[in-house]
Amino acid sequence: MVSYIDAIRFGFQKYRDFSGRSTKSEYWKWFFFVLIGALILSIVDIRMHTYNFQTGGGLTSGLFRVVTLIPSLALGARRLHDINRTGWWQLLLFVPLLGLIVLMILAAKDGDIGKNRYGQDPHIFLS
Numbered sequence: 001m002v003s004y005i006d007a008i009r010f011g012f013q014k015y016r017d018f019s020g021r022s023t024k025s026e027y028w029k030w031f032f033f034v035l036i037g038a039l040i041l042s043i044v045d046i047r048m049h050t051y052n053f054q055t056g057g058g059l060t061s062g063l064f065r066v067v068t069l070i071p072s073l074a075l076g077a078r079r080l081h082d083i084n085r086t087g088w089w090q091l092l093l094f095v096p097l098l099g100l101i102v103l104m105i106l107a108a109k110d111g112d113i114g115k116n117r118y119g120q121d122p123h124i125f126l127s
Contacts, residue, residue, distance in 0.1 A: 002026045008033050015071040021122045022078035030075050034068050081118035082111035
């Protein structure tokens with residue numbers, strides 16, 4: 001199993017790698033890093049008066065989201081590859097609420113055991 005620090009490090013190191021596979025653990029640890037980071041930085045924005053309540057975004061939280069966007073998409077594609085689905089499924093994010101629910105269910109599924117069409121089982125490399 002990948003540690004929280006390793007999941008964050010892998011997320012930034014593999015930011016342009018949309019091929020291969022990523023474990024469920026790596027994905028969810030990155031997801032919670034981005035979620036908690038955005039929440040904390042939104043609070044910072046509110047305290048600094050740089051948060052816009054109409055748009056729901058602020059200066060530092062917005063910059064954080066921009067910095068983590070491409071790594072999140074790459075990790076999302078690799079996670080979908082782990083369950084033998086194409087990364088294009090992430091386009092469901094454009095379907096309000098339903099798309100997010102479907103992608104969260106897919107991300108929670110166990111990955112394929114052994115090799116699939118997207119590469120070797122990522123658990124082999126973590127052992």
